[in-house]
Amino acid sequence: MAxxxxxxxxxxxxxxxxxxxxxxxxxxxxxxxxHTIAKAVPExxxxxxxxxxxxxxxxxxxxQTPPALAAGQGDLVVNVTANxxxxxxxxxxxxxxxxxxxxxxxxxxxxxxxxxTALKVPRNT
Numbered sequence: 001m002a003x004x005x006x007x008x009x010x011x012x013x014x015x016x017x018x019x020x021x022x023x024x025x026x027x028x029x030x031x032x033x034x035h036t037i038a039k040a041v042p043e044x045x046x047x048x049x050x051x052x053x054x055x056x057x058x059x060x061x062x063x064q065t066p067p068a069l070a071a072g073q074g075d076l077v078v079n080v081t082a083n084x085x086x087x088x089x090x091x092x093x094x095x096x097x098x099x100x101x102x103x104x105x106x107x108x109x110x111x112x113x114x115x116x117t118a119l120k121v122p123r124n125t
């Protein structure tokens with residue numbers, strides 16, 4: 001299977017965002033499947049992961065050199081708990097940016113069903 005694209009939802013500076021207005025995507029499990037965030041800005045990216053009855057690992061893949069000069073630090077693996085919403089990030093470009101400008105996120109099969117949302121935090125107002 002191919003990776004599933006996750007489009008950014010934007011936080012609103014000096015405002016609020018309704019949870020129902022976020023662009024959530026169903027979790028796509030399996031190594032090499034997972035998700036891609038195109039034109040990623042890791043330092044401004046926060047992932048919202050909502051999982052159902054079973055927890056498991058969410059893996060933000062290390063980037064490629066270049067541009068990710070710190071990719072040697074490896075993947076970031078976060079264990080998410082069942083029936084919760086987890087917030088992961090922000091991230092470092094120097095560790096997680098792929099050479100096509102994307103970020104890659106893998107999901108353990110046990111975590112499904114659930115959703116993932118990529119939120120972009122505004123730098124200023």
